[in-house]
Amino acid sequence: MPEHSSKALLDRRILRTQQLIIDAFLSLCLEKEYGDIIIKDITERANVNRSTFYAHYNDKESLLRKITGDKLEELISLSSDISPSDYSPHFDVPDPYFVDLFEHLAAHKMFYSVMLGKVDAALFSDKMLAVIRESFYQRIARISKDQKLLIPMDVLLDYISYSIHGIITKWLTHQMIYSPEHMSLQLTRLSLLGIYNAMGVTQTN
Amino acid sequence: MPEHSSKALLDRRILRTQQLIIDAFLSLCLEKEYGDIIIKDITERANVNRSTFYAHYNDKESLLRKITGDKLEELISLSSDISPSDYSPHFDVPDPYFVDLFEHLAAHKMFYSVMLGKVDAALFSDKMLAVIRESFYQRIARISKDQKLLIPMDVLLDYISYSIHGIITKWLTHQMIYSPEHMSLQLTRLSLLGIYNAMGVTQTN
DNA sequence: TCATTAACGTTGATTATCCGACAAAATGGA
DNA sequence: TCCATTTTGTCGGATAATCAACGTTAATGA
Numbered sequence: 001m002p003e004h005s006s007k008a009l010l011d012r013r014i015l016r017t018q019q020l021i022i023d024a025f026l027s028l029c030l031e032k033e034y035g036d037i038i039i040k041d042i043t044e045r046a047n048v049n050r051s052t053f054y055a056h057y058n059d060k061e062s063l064l065r066k067i068t069g070d071k072l073e074e075l076i077s078l079s080s081d082i083s084p085s086d087y088s089p090h091f092d093v094p095d096p097y098f099v100d101l102f103e104h105l106a107a108h109k110m111f112y113s114v115m116l117g118k119v120d121a122a123l124f125s126d127k128m129l130a131v132i133r134e135s136f137y138q139r140i141a142r143i144s145k146d147q148k149l150l151i152p153m154d155v156l157l158d159y160i161s162y163s164i165h166g167i168i169t170k171w172l173t174h175q176m177i178y179s180p181e182h183m184s185l186q187l188t189r190l191s192l193l194g195i196y197n198a199m200g201v202t203q204t205n
Numbered sequence: 206m207p208e209h210s211s212k213a214l215l216d217r218r219i220l221r222t223q224q225l226i227i228d229a230f231l232s233l234c235l236e237k238e239y240g241d242i243i244i245k246d247i248t249e250r251a252n253v254n255r256s257t258f259y260a261h262y263n264d265k266e267s268l269l270r271k272i273t274g275d276k277l278e279e280l281i282s283l284s285s286d287i288s289p290s291d292y293s294p295h296f297d298v299p300d301p302y303f304v305d306l307f308e309h310l311a312a313h314k315m316f317y318s319v320m321l322g323k324v325d326a327a328l329f330s331d332k333m334l335a336v337i338r339e340s341f342y343q344r345i346a347r348i349s350k351d352q353k354l355l356i357p358m359d360v361l362l363d364y365i366s367y368s369i370h371g372i373i374t375k376w377l378t379h380q381m382i383y384s385p386e387h388m389s390l391q392l393t394r395l396s397l398l399g400i401y402n403a404m405g406v407t408q409t410n
Numbered sequence: 411t412c413a414t415t416a417a418c419g420t421t422g423a424t425t426a427t428c429c430g431a432c433a434a435a436a437t438g439g440a
Numbered sequence: 441t442c443c444a445t446t447t448t449g450t451c452g453g454a455t456a457a458t459c460a461a462c463g464t465t466a467a468t469g470a
Contacts, residue, residue, distance in 0.1 A: 013427065013456050016252050038417065047221050049458050054419060218426050218457065243447065254428050259449065411470100418465065425458070430451100437446065 018056055020046040022067055029114040034064075068124055071111055072131055078104055079135035089192045094184035097135070102180035105168060109176065116169050125165065133161040163190070223261055225251040227272055234319040239269075273329055276316055277336055283309055284340035294397045299389035302340070307385035310373060314381065321374050330370065338366040368395070 024046035028037050039060065043050045057063040078100050089095070105112050115124040137157055164187065171183055178186075229251035233242050244265065248255045262268040283305050294300070310317050320329040342362055369392065376388055383391075 011428065011456070012252065012254060017457075039419095040417075047217065049217060050418095051420080051459080052457055055456075059418090216426070216458065222427080244449090245447075255448095256429080256450080257427055260426075264448085413470085414468080416465100416467070419463095421460105421462080423459095425456100427457085428455075429453095432451080433449095435446100435448070438444090440441100440443085 014056075017046075017048055017052060020048055021053060021056065021063070023110075025063060025067070026110045026114050029119050030110070034119045064119070067111070068115060068127070071108065071115075072127055074104065074108075075128065075131045076135070079138065089188070091189055091192055092185075093188070094181065095188045095191065097139075098184035098187045099180065101164075102168075102171075102183045105172070106176065106180050109172065112168070113172050116172055125169075129161050129165050132164050133157045136160045160191075219261075222251075222253055222257060225253055226258060226261065226268070228315075230268060230272070231315045231319050234324050235315070239324045269324070272316070273320060273332070276313065276320075277332055279309065280333065280336045281340070284343065294393070296394055296397055297390075298393070299386065300393045300396065302344075303389035303392045304385065306369075307373075307376075307388045310377070311381065311385050314377065317373070318377050321377055330374075334366045334370050337369050338362045341365045365396075 021042060024042050025037070028041055028045060037060065039053055040050060042060075042063075043053050057066065079097060081100070116128075137153075140153070140156070167183070167187060171178065226247060229247050230242070233246055233250060242265065244258055245255060247265075247268075248258050262271065284302060286305070321333075342358075345358070345361070372388070372392060376383065
């Protein structure tokens, strides 16, 4: 196992090798069952030596955990990168969170197609649902801290997270024929007609 | 410069690095002028260190020479891999040389799109024309060594090589909307109606 | 069931690549 | 023109990846 000094993590060889392995693994997941994939498949497609795999990951499962963990981190940071104050719902202006979300999905389409459709969909879906839920919990808490919610918080969060998650899954399995912008706007409008009112936010127009 | 022992050439890192550099270079050629591409562009896109480039190539020109040289070698070996005896022209059976040729083009479409369209098209085209010409010279010499050609050899070879080269260039610049098989069959039929007769070969049917 | 094969996980020696730094050459704007 | 940047080409030390080999642990099938 290579050193984990601050510099070692930036070494181009490390980053490149890990990316090659991740890409190889995901593309294999699109073609065959997770259980049928062996280490040699991954390293051969990644064009790295088999022993190099073990220099980075203990086994196939730890690779999967690393990939999903990292992506969930990105998903979490998406919501924190947005300041909630400079947007109020509008029928023709997509919510910046939705825009960032769908552009992130489009940028990592292979990953999400695999994880929401093939490999252990339920397991990753649960974690993704939790991330979306938490993002909106933070947001609602900030926006309407001294307002009374028209819907109980837990019900509202479930409604939001499941609806977004469902839209995403459908979008991915249908080859993303709509653009991220279009999806963002549709979700914004749906939210405006339902979710935003429930949050007690008044519409600007 | 790494050692050039027989084993060193098979080292996975060498092959991978060279492929990364070649792919990066070709994709850059699709986006900008050859003269505007600098070494740093190539190495950054290939995700290798700049000094690694110099471990394999002296400069941008030697890279280009290596790439085109290798591909011309492949092109030459295409014709030698085919035994000419076990095919006689038929209207509905594509000439195996054409099939191999167009499948080779499809497999390396980025390279040929760049070299026949962008980078110094005339220079590479001349060499490619020569390879095609030579392939058919060998073939004609074998087939009709004791037959009298109905057309002078040099005129025949020019006609063959330029027509094939032209068809290829057109096919590539039009996004290859027809399959290699289809192109092979069309060229075979064209050859059957014109070239084969000129070669003094009789049609089977 | 046993034998054969395939996959796993580890190791040590070798080497290709990395990084940072450097001077020389080329480029471009004032 | 001159000057400031950028690009080029090279170098040495550090290290990640390579290969080959090994014993161990599942699979496979006869």
